[in-house]
Amino acid sequence: MRRSPWATLVVLALAQFMVVLDVTIVNVALPDMQADLGFSSDDLQWVISAYTLAFGGFLLLGGRLGDVLGRRRVFAGGLAIFTAASLVGGLATSQWFLVGARSVQGFGGALMSAAALSILTVTYAAGRERNIAMGIWGGLAGLGGTLGVVAGGVLVDVAGWEWVFFVNVPIGVVLLLLTPSTVADSRVTSDGPRSFDVAGAALGTGAVLAVIYGVIRAEPLGWGSAEVIGSLVAGILLLALFLLTESRSAAPLVPLRLFRSRTLSRSTLVLALNGGAFLAMFFLTAIFLQQGKGLSALETGLEFLPMGIAAIVGAMVATQVLPRIGTRPTQVVSAVVSLLGLLLLSRASADGSYVTELLPGLVLYGAGIMGVGVPAQITALSEVAHEDAGAASGVINTGYQVGGALGLAVISTLATSATTSALTGGASVQAALTDGFQRGLLLTAVLGGAILVLAALSRQLVPSPDEIAELAAA
Missing domain, CATH: 1.20.1250.20 (MFS general substrate transporter like domains)
Structure with a gap:
């Protein structure tokens, strides 16, 4: 089936637009979330951190999964996860319910974004055509960040903070329906290792989570508390395990x-x-x-x-x-x-x-x-x-x-x-x-x-x- 590369670009760029939009659109809704769900000043930052940590922690895994399982499959899977987590986030009735939804949202965004960039790379030949596609991709992403603050303000004031998440649902559903007919599948066909290094992604993300938790808890408990010291030590140990895992993996997420x-x-x-x-x-x-x-x-x-x-x-x-x-x-x-x-x-x-x-x-x-x-x-x-x-x-x-x-x-x-x-x-x-x-x-x-x-x-x-x-x- 022949697919228009520019139709592919529209679907991929709109998906990336939605991912970037979500970073800024949520910021202006934070005070309303805090008042409605009872976040403390310390814990409110998890609404942002849960998303960015999951996104960053699984970005490399998303790229590797796309190479092995098929980039369109991983893109669609990430898009579905992101869309479903957006719906759950809007329905959240407690602070940690929302933080959990944001973590899943970040995971879906990582899979979607990594696969989308790989699809763009293989869809367009190096040179002018790819540069134009990448320019549109990057430009829409930047526009998403800029429009997010205004869109978030309108949605919060008119409909409530829940709609900064609900707005993703119809966009995600439409893009999911369009993906099979507009995005061609591709994967790496070499005879090299086909492992995913899930352990590396989990250990790396866990290490950073433990360190951040320790830093946040240090404000109410003090740096000398057992909880804070234990969390920071756990972060260091997880980081050491991450480095050991990467050094021994046949297909590491991060080649040292x-x-x-x-x-x-x-x-x-x-x-x-x-x-x-x-x-x-x-x-x-x-x-x-x-x-x-x-x-x-x-x-x-x-x-x-x-x-x-x-x-x-x-x-x-x-x-x-x-x-x-x-x-x-x-x-x-x-x-x-x-x-x-x-x-x-x-x-x-x-x-x-x-x-x-x-x-x-x-x-x-x-x-x-x-x-x-x-x-x-x-x-x-x-x-x-x-x-x-x-x-x-x-x-x-x-x-x-x-x-x-x-x-x-x-x-x-x-x-x-x-x-x-x-x-x-x-x-x-x-x-x-x-x-x-x-x-x-x-x-x-x-x-x-x-x-x-x-x-x-x-x-x-x-x-x-x-x-x-x-x-x-x-």
Whole structure:
């Protein structure tokens, strides 16, 4: 059966649009979820972290399953899981019911996203055709993140927080119906190992979960408590088992030889820090705008919109200047712009003006974040052998997701501690929330400073426009 490659692109790009949309659309609904389901300030971050951890933890497994079982089958399976978990999330009546649904949603998103990218790669020949497809894929993903904050605000204010999940259901069902007729199946046909390394995915994800749980529980219990120490030790042991498993696996999710490349390791760290800074900034600002400044969900979404537009513009500018000045200057300038944005945001107050206190910081941060990420992706793959390119791409995407979850856990926990301390000292709720927000943004700026240092030490490359189009989308 002959299938139009552009019909394939529409289905795959809309699926990725839905996955990215889900990251931002949920943020503006957090205060309503907290009020309705009784989340504590510490536990609320699990609504975000459960999704990003499962997504990052199983992204590599999703790619491997697609290679062995068939990419269309894995894509459709991931899409079905994501859609069903969205329905369950909207029906959740307790906080951990919702967190569980978000974990399953992240797992489905990982399978779907990894398989979709592989399908795009084999559907379009290298060169202009693939670059156009990847550009549309990446552009729709970026648009999903931008529209999510506004769509989330509308849905929460008009219908309730449940609809930020229910909205995925009809889209997912339609895409599932279209997949058999629009997406061709493919798989790797080599005689190499056909194992899945499920143990590696479970151990890696479990290690990060244990560490994050320990960090979060340290705020109410103290770092010396048995629960916190036990969780952190468990995380370290699981990480050791993960490394041992990967070193002995015939088909590891993460070939450890990749980390002999200092460039790959350093670039992955930059992307992890970038993910942590972004999720922490987004989470804290969404809470501050609604609980500290008293805005509605829709008003919050609209105030985030300039940041999303700035990010799209920043990505366009970065792709234009990279072939002229190279990766290091682009990354350094973008890191400075992002850091300045975070420092400006950290000075915002509950009764201050949006135009003077929040808008400049949001625009600067949005403009700089893509100029950090795109060069990091390009340099990360610069020393990787062709046969390891897929695994390396999975590693850096996983690094971004896991770094985001870890950064969010540490920064939001310390911000909550500042809020609690201020309340204990007799501050008003509004003043305490402002204290927590400002501390959180300053800590996020510390991540931004680390990104700047790493950017200054990064390898200088001058990529071609074709390399930028393909690698930035991946």
